[in-house]
Amino acid sequence: MKAIPHCSFCARPQGEVGLLFRSSVGAVPPYICDDCVAGYAVVVEADRRSRELAAGLIREWNTAVDNQQSGRTKPSTPHEVQP
Ligand SMILES: [Zn+2]
Numbered sequence: 001m002k003a004i005p006h007c008s009f010c011a012r013p014q015g016e017v018g019l020l021f022r023s024s025v026g027a028v029p030p031y032i033c034d035d036c037v038a039g040y041a042v043v044v045e046a047d048r049r050s051r052e053l054a055a056g057l058i059r060e061w062n063t064a065v066d067n068q069q070s071g072r073t074k075p076s077t078p079h080e081v082q083p
Contacts, residue, residue, distance in 0.1 A: 007033035 005020055006013040008030035014020045017033035
């Protein structure tokens with residue numbers, strides 16, 4: 001009896017899924033269906049966006065710190081005594 005290929009992630013057999021992608025590695029190559037690919041793509045996209053958001057916040061923070069520091073290095077108070 002020949003086993004029906006099924007998604008290694010959700011276990012749904014070929015015929016219940018749209019597309020079934022087969023890995024090219026392993027003695028018993030794993031499969032992944034289009035639904036699982038789409039599901040993981042959403043997770044990957046969300047992860048990428050959260051990384052970009054975090055990187056943006058770090059950039060903003062660094063810029064704010066830089067501005068604060070450069071503000072301190074060139075004081076221009078009215079009480080400053082000019083030579
Ligand atoms: Zn699947």
